[in-house]
Amino acid sequence: MQDAPTRLTGTCRCGKTEFEIAAPPIMTAACHCQGCRKMSSSAYSLTAMVPAPAFRVTRGEPVKGGTKGPDLDHFFCPDCMTWMFTRITQMPDIVNVRPTLFDEPKWSRPFIETMTAEKLAWVELPVDRSYEGFPPPEDFQPLMQDFAAAH
Numbered sequence: 001m002q003d004a005p006t007r008l009t010g011t012c013r014c015g016k017t018e019f020e021i022a023a024p025p026i027m028t029a030a031c032h033c034q035g036c037r038k039m040s041s042s043a044y045s046l047t048a049m050v051p052a053p054a055f056r057v058t059r060g061e062p063v064k065g066g067t068k069g070p071d072l073d074h075f076f077c078p079d080c081m082t083w084m085f086t087r088i089t090q091m092p093d094i095v096n097v098r099p100t101l102f103d104e105p106k107w108s109r110p111f112i113e114t115m116t117a118e119k120l121a122w123v124e125l126p127v128d129r130s131y132e133g134f135p136p137p138e139d140f141q142p143l144m145q146d147f148a149a150a151h
Contacts (some may be wrong), residue, residue, distance in 0.1 A: 009058070010101040012077035012084055017060030019084065021050045021097065027147045028099060030110035030127065032119035039066050039074065039083050043123045047086075048099035048107045055085070055095040111147045 009020045025048040036045035062084055066074035072088045086096040099108040110127050113119070117132040128146070129135075135143060 008102045008104055008107070010084075010097070010103060012060075012080050012082035012101065014077060014080035014082070016079045017062055017077040017082075017084065018058045019097070019101075020056060020058050021048075021054050022056075023051050023054035024151070025050050025097075025099070025107050025147075026094070026144050028107055028109060028111045030113045030125055031115050032113060032123065033115035034118055035067065036115070037118075037120075043120050044113070044125070045083075046099050046108055046110060047096040048102075049094050049096055052087075052093050052095050055097065111150070112143060 006024060007020060007022050009018060011018045027049045029047045029049065030044045031047065032044045037043060039045060060077060060079075062075035063078045064073050065076040065081065066083065068074070070089060072086055074083055075085050075087070076083055082098075082101070084098055084101060088094065088096065099105065102108075110125055112129040112131065112135065113125050113127045114131050114134050116130050128150070129143065
């Protein structure tokens, strides 16, 4: 992943809503919670955590869906209803983007997995760290450093 471009673009399924990031992710993750499984219609959801100032919607007007506050908001394309990104109230400096929506999927491999207490028994992922819940706050800085060193 060393050769990943700094600026990446992505779209929803129908292409009517576009976004871009102007900085590499600070970490990638897979979440196994039941809510993410239902939202993604899969065994887990993938996330690329990007600095909020580096993220912007370049076309379209995403709408809130799924969970709508107070702790987090999920954003969708209003036309095809693709789940595109999430903003977490306690982490306003980060936007969680669905990395498989990038035109270049280099950031889709998860570095960590969260909520493994809810993980489906048959799921095995190539991650560096696993957490039964979410990483404790004191783990975030070392995790981001380890992620940056690995990528």
